[in-house]
Amino acid sequence: MNFSPRQFLISLLALAIALIDVLFVISDSADFGTRPLLVRAILVDVAILASLITLYPLFRFLQMHLTGFVLAVCLPALLPAFLFYLLLLPRQAGEGIEFTQLQNSLISDSSSNGIVEIGFAYPIYTPTVQFQNRELFTRRVTIFLRMVDASGEEALFRGVRAIVPGSGLSVEATVQGMLARNDGYLFNPLTLPPRKALTGRVVFVISNAESGALFTEALRDAQSVQLELRDPQTGELFHELPLNRD
Numbered sequence: 001m002n003f004s005p006r007q008f009l010i011s012l013l014a015l016a017i018a019l020i021d022v023l024f025v026i027s028d029s030a031d032f033g034t035r036p037l038l039v040r041a042i043l044v045d046v047a048i049l050a051s052l053i054t055l056y057p058l059f060r061f062l063q064m065h066l067t068g069f070v071l072a073v074c075l076p077a078l079l080p081a082f083l084f085y086l087l088l089l090p091r092q093a094g095e096g097i098e099f100t101q102l103q104n105s106l107i108s109d110s111s112s113n114g115i116v117e118i119g120f121a122y123p124i125y126t127p128t129v130q131f132q133n134r135e136l137f138t139r140r141v142t143i144f145l146r147m148v149d150a151s152g153e154e155a156l157f158r159g160v161r162a163i164v165p166g167s168g169l170s171v172e173a174t175v176q177g178m179l180a181r182n183d184g185y186l187f188n189p190l191t192l193p194p195r196k197a198l199t200g201r202v203v204f205v206i207s208n209a210e211s212g213a214l215f216t217e218a219l220r221d222a223q224s225v226q227l228e229l230r231d232p233q234t235g236e237l238f239h240e241l242p243l244n245r246d
Contacts, residue, residue, distance in 0.1 A: 011054045018050035029193040033138035041085040045078045052077060094134030097141065097192060097229060099241050102199070103128035122171060123215045125157075126185070126201040127243065129227065133192035141238060142188045144228040145204045150221055160203040162187035171205055179203055189232040202227070
């Protein structure tokens with residue numbers, strides 16, 4: 001089978017386009033999930049079509065001309081993406097964001113039992129939670145911890161942010177800088193691609209408790225403890241999850 005320089009360059013260019021497109025779709029699922037469904041189908045089909053163009057010299061070797069190649073191979077190969085994103089996916093999609101508590105964790109200085117020494121009194125509460133975006137598009141949410149004590153008094157804690165504004169060395173900035181070096185911690189706002197699970201430890205600085213022991217007692221005796229997912233811009237409440245305090 002002979003390849004002309006032109007055929008070789010076209011196949012090489014098509015292969016590069018296919019690889020770039022596939023890497024974008026796979027590696028940046030959050031950004032891909034913000035695209036309209038029609039655009040997602042087109043992006044997938046770009047990779048499919050580029051891959052077929054890469055293989056076109058093989059089809060020519062099988063005595064298939066360009067017209068037959070387009071009609072018999074390309075068009076049928078492009079249909080499944082449109083059917084999936086425009087028909088099947090909307091029917092399978094659910095509503096809202098599911099999140100499940102997997103584990104309780106507490107980091108504090110004197111009561112941490114040697115887990116982590118953070119150098120200041122505030123306990124750091126890091127429950128492990130799994131998030132599942134059941135919707136069609138990527139969602140960004142901010143997570144809060146709300147506690148109501150035995151007397152009915154409420155305390156609301158926002159999860160530590162990934163980017164803490166200001167140049168001062170705050171407790172939040174110190175905790176973020178310390179824990180961001182470790183895998184598995186999640187910081188506000190959370191980005192949740194569609195139809196994918198995100199699992200990690202959400203970080204709360206419990207600023208009204210001086211030790212982990214006091215916070216553990218308050219957590220145990222509270223009337224209610226729940227996580228809240230809110231819109232980062234408007235503060236609108238999306239979901240609530242009562243926490244297991246065992």
